[in-house]
Structure formats: C-alpha cells, structure tokens
Amino acid sequence: MGLKGVFSGWLLFLGLILSLVAGFTHWIPGYYAGIPIWIASFLFFPDVRPAQKKQIIVLLALGGTGLFYGAFHGIEHQFFIRALAANQVVVYMLIAVGFLRLFAVDEMRQQERLPQGKWAIIRTLFGAHLFGAVLNMSSVVIVGDKLANKGKLVPTQGLMLLRAFSICAFWSPFFAAMGLTLVSAPGAQLSTLVLFGIPVSIVALLLSAWQLAKRPDVEQLLGYPITLYSLWMPALLAMIVMASHHFWPKISVLSLVSLISLAFIGLWMSITQGRIGIRKIRHHIDGGIASSRGEVVLFSAAALLASGVAALLSSLNIDLAPADFGAFEAGMTVIALVILAMTGMHPVTSVVLAGSILSPNASDPDLLGLALLMGWSLGITLSPFSGIQLSIQSRYAISAKTLLALNWRYILAMLVVCLLMLWLYTCV
Template sequence: MSSNVAKISGWLLLGSLVLSVVSALTPLRSFWAGIPVWLAAILLLPCVKPNQKKQIVALLLIGSLCLIFGVIHGMSGQYLLTALEANQKVINMLIAVGFLKLCTGAEQRAPGMLPKGRRALLRTLLGAHLFGAVLNMSSVIIVGDRLAKHEQITPVQGLLLLRAFCICAFWSPFFAAMGLTLVSAPGSQLSTLVLFGIPVSLAGIAVSAWEILRQPSAKELHGYPMAWDSLWMPCFLALVVIFAHEAFASLSVLTLVSVTSVSFTALWLLLNHGSRAGSQTMIRHIESGIAGSAGEVVLFAAAALLAAGVAGVLTSLDLHLAPAHFGYIEAGITLLILVVLAMTGMHPVTSVVLAGSILAPAVSDPNLLGLTLLMGWSLGISLSPFSGVQLSIQSRYEISAGTLLKLNWRYALLMYGFCFTLLWIYTRMT
C-alpha cells in the first residue's frame, strides 16, 4: 500500500468518524458519514489480501444485483440509503478503537525472563482476554510476538492466544461483533447482551483454562509477563461505555464507544507526551495506522451493501424467510447454522448481517437474536480454520490449521451446549 493511499484513506475515515458523531447529535442524516467510507473503500480494495478480496467482490456483486432487482420491483429508496451508510457506525467504532493502541506500551517493554508454568499461562489467558476486549487483534500480536521472541510458540500457546481473543466476542462493547450485532438486531440492549455474555465468557475461560493447564507440557511453557496494574484501562473503558449508555440512552453504543476511545487516547497522549508530541502521534496514526484496517473497512462496507440488497429483495417480493416464532430452539438452530457457515469460510460479518436481515423483522425479542449472533461470532471464529485470527496465528507462528482444529472441537461442542442452555434460561427469565 502506498503512503498516499494510506494517508488519504486515513483522513477520509477520520472524516466519516466526525460526521458520524455529528449526525448522532444533530439532524444531519447518517448516510453522509457513509460517503467517505465508500471513497476510502474504493482506494483500499486493491490493497486487500487476495482471499478476502474474492469474498468482498462477491458480496459487492450480489448486493448490487439485489438492489437493482429491488429497484425494478418497486423497492423503497430507504434501502439505497442504508447501502450508502456502509455500516459507517461499526467501521467508525473499529477505527476509533484502533486509536487505543497508542495508549499501550506493552509491545515496547524491555525483553527479559518470561514467567513459566501453569500459573503464568493462566495469568496470560486472563490478561490477554482483558487486553483483547479493548485492543482487539492487536492483543494477539503483542502477546504472541513477545512469546515468539523467546522460543517457537507451541500449539498450546497458540490455542491460548486464540481463546483469549475469541471469547471477547461474547461480551465486549469494543468488539466489532457487538457493534454489528447492535445494528443487525435493532432494539437489542448493550446492558442485556453484556449481562448474559459475561457468564458465557467465564465458562469459555474456565473450559480453556482446564484444557490448557492439563496439558503435560503446561508446566514447562512460558507465559506473558502480565502486569495486572496495566489492566485498569480495558476495565475502566468498558465501565465508562456501559454507564454512559445508561445516562445517554438516546446515543447509540457505537457512537459512545467511538467518542470514548478517541477522547481517552487524546487525553492520555496529552498527559503523557504533551500537546505537540501527542498531536504528532495522532497524525501519524491517522496517516499510516488507520489503513491497517483496510480489510475490515472494505468488508463491512460490502456487507452493508449485501444486507441492504437482501432486505430490499425480501421486502419488494413480500417474502418472509424467518420462522413464525423465534424462541430458544430457533436461536439454537441459528447458532448452529452460523458456526457451520464459519467453517465454510464465510466471514462472521457476512453471516451475522444475513441472519439479521432475514430474522430481525420477525423477531419479537431482539436481545435473544443479539445473544445468538454474538455466540455465533465467537464460536465461529474460534473453530473455523478460515477466520482472520486463526489465519494470523497459523501464518505468523507456524501452527497448522489441523492442529488448532483438533484442539478446538471439544471446546466448540461444550460451549455450544452452554450457549444453548443460556439461551433457554434467558427465554425463561424474560
């Protein structure tokens, strides 16, 4: 990617972020914030990895054909505006959360002796999970590269990195999974999704800890030198977003996450580096760091086009594919379908958007659908050899997809059972 493309796309996406926040506070229509996203997506598409590019082009073609079909059959113009929005709130949240990487110096810590043994692995699992809840994929790279400097990462350590990251999708407000779920299941509430997502996360961590620590090699493996006093940031930011959502219910969670992330980063840089150095750091990130999310930006935009097209076709033809009743059994079936789709290589962005566009109009309890989508995202990326995090671990640390699959299938079965049980409990409590 050329520096000019990175710089222009970075400022375009920052402009979209500003317009998105302005539209949340004023009568400005939100689709205006989608225009810079599409311009950036056009610039970034040639820079996307070949495998991901194929899926993106397919989404763009199918979505465009569906919109054309819908227009011919009298589809409402609202679906065209929805496509123009380009999932801008989710993309802007992703961009805003990326600024938080500037607040962690974990990757610059001086190399030294790594802690070893089961206790060190457990601390790494918990710490990497909390880091990942806010820093997303960056946490996997930070922790993984530090371990790889000491020795070749083993499959057990790779499994630890994978689980610590994937479990975040059950509950984290800073995860793209939560952002897209709140859009795909309109009416779902962050507080409810987090409240029921945390028990699933705890179960996932418990199962992962049991699997990892019982490995014969666990007592000889090294963990990350996790400093617990540095974990205040993810906990603090998550609480700020949750309480801010209760105080400003009219603002979307995605907007609150975006504002909180950028504001916190700016304040942190100001206090630690001063106004001049802090500003320069922010500008460098805008002109080079934001473009690192090229794949996600283009994929989310393409998914928005697909969702608008599918919804437009279903509406124009008066088709109803959703079941007449969406209870825990239907939620469990949907969850299984999402995992199967992930195993075929379909990105969770695509499957969640499709499930939302088909099911949301007929679902009476959007929180039930939201929980199902979050569970499908987490289990799908943890099990599928084609998920972004798995591909990163496979290529970066030379761990085969088959090895991770062998280590993951029991976890997937256990967690599917736990998720299904929680969905049943939720329906009995509401």
C-alpha cells in the same frame, strides 16, 4: 500504501468526526458518514488479501443484484440509504478503538521478563482476554510477538491467544461482533447482551484454562507479564461505556465507544507525552488506519449485501423468518453460524445475513442478538478460515489442523453452554 494510505486515513478520520456529529447532535444524517467509507473502500480494494477479495466481490454482486431488482419493483429509498451508510457506526467504532493501540504499545511492552509455567499461561489467557476486549486483534499481535521473540510459539500458546481473543465476542462492547449485532438485531440492548454474555465468557475462559493446564508442555512455556495494574485501562473504559449508556440511552452505544476511545487516547497521549504523543496520533492517522483496510472494505460490502437481501425479500414479499423465534430457533441460529464459518464465510457476512432474515419477525431482539454473538465467537474459534486463525497460522506457523484438533471438544461443550443460556434467558 504510500500517499493513498495517508489520504484514506485522513478521509476516514474525517468520516469518524462526521459520524460522531450525526450520532450526538443529529445535525446531519448518519449516512453522510458512509460516503468516506465507500471512497476509501474503492482505494483499499486492490490491496486486500486475494481470498478476502473474492468474498467481497461476491457480496457486492449479490447485494447489487438485490438492489437493482428492487429498484425496478418500487422498493423504498431506505434500502439505498442503508447501503450508502456502509455500516458506518461499526466501521468508525473499529477505527476509533484502533487508536488505543498507541496506549497498548507503550504500556504492555514495558515489562521484559516473561513468567513461565502453568499459572503464567493461565494469567496470560485472562489478561489477554481483557485487553483484547478493548484492543481487538492488536492484543493478539502484541502478546504473540512478544512471546515469539523468545522462541517459536507452540500450539498451546497459539491456542491461548485464539481463545483469549475469540471469547471477547460473547460480551465486549468494543468488539466488532457487538457493533454489528446491535445493527443487525435492531432494538437489542447492550446491557442485556453483556449481562448474559459475561457468564458465558467466564465459563469459556475457565474451560480454556482447564484445557491449557492439562497440556503436557505447559510448565515449560512462557507467558506474558500482565499485571492487575496494567489492566486498568480496559476496565476503566468498559465502565465508562456502560455508565454513559445508562445516562444517555438514546445515544448509540457504538458512537459512545468511538467518542470515549478517542477522548481517552487524546488525553493520555497529550498528558503523558506532550507533543510527541500528538505526533504519534498523527502518525497513526497517516498509516495506522490504513492497516484496517480489510475490515473497512468487508463491512461496506456487507452493508450492500444486507440492503440488497432486504430489498429483494421485500420486493418479492418473501418472509424466510420462522413465525416464532424462541430458544430453539436461537440455538439453531448459533449452530448455523458455526457451520457457515466452517465453509469460509466471514462472520460479518453470516451475521448480516441472519439479521436481515430473522430480525423482521424476532419479537425479542435481545435473544437474536445473543445468538449472533455466540455464533460469531464459536465460529471464529473453530473455523480455519477466520481472520484470527489465519493470523495465528501465518504469523506463528501453527497449522490449521492442529488448532482444529485442539478446539472441537471445546466447541461442543460451549454449544451446550450457549443453548442452555439461551433457554435460561427465555425463562427469566
């Protein structure tokens, strides 16, 4: 990326500061923080993967057409403001959480001896899940590369990494799924989504552990040496976020996550490594932020799509949402999101579309939010085109066909679990 990457990194870091100022003080409008995202997206676009680039072009074309049509039919300026904002709170949350990779590299790589056998694989599943809940895709790369250094990863290990990561989407406040869901289902409460998401994730982890334990090669496989001590960081940050949201409910959860992540890594690196730690933070701004270019461009394009769809529907007075959004409709939304994922549609796109169509008539935004999270998690687990699957397929040479064969029974079982949880939610 060179100088372009350095410039974009510092530009987005400035945008992150603007976003935090807007979120905590309201001294400036939040959409000001979207301007650096659009500039960086323009610079990043040539370096995005070809397959993702095509999808982004489609999103921009559809969103732009909707806004253009709405502009000639007297739509309110809020649709243009929403597009300019470029999902800024979600993008900057991902960028802020990305700094936590500096902690992960130092802490998770200290141990060299790798445990072996069924229980090592199961412990790695749960440990990588907790790290992934905070560190996102970084946890998959760190754990996967460590295992790959000892020999080629086999499908069982690839399945473990996939499940550990994708199950995070059910509940993690640090995950892109939660960030976009809170934006796409206005009024949804983090505490409610986490309260009902964690039981689903526990069932998913236990089911995954049972399936992994039955694999014929599990006793010969190496796991990652994750200990209870090494998990203190994700547990601490999750508790701080939940407590902060309780005491400051009017502050966006995404802004809280961003500030807490930045404050933690700044204090940790300064205290433990001094000037070297500060240099590592600067180095991350120079090059690490640019590694998220695909997500930055995709989220800005999705913001334009959401605004364009909403503007088009508003100008045409079309209401596609069902009159009543209950457990059945929420379940159908989950199934639809999984089907869309199988066509290659990114969950960012499908969640934005579902939110734009359903949120105006969804009397209970928490129910919609749960459906969006469930559809995201199951979709990225099953779809050969999801970002996590593509990473595992290309980085560790595990075929999409193999992962699909290992996942379809899990998806059917978890669909039943999700539908039951949605029904239970409407009963309490």
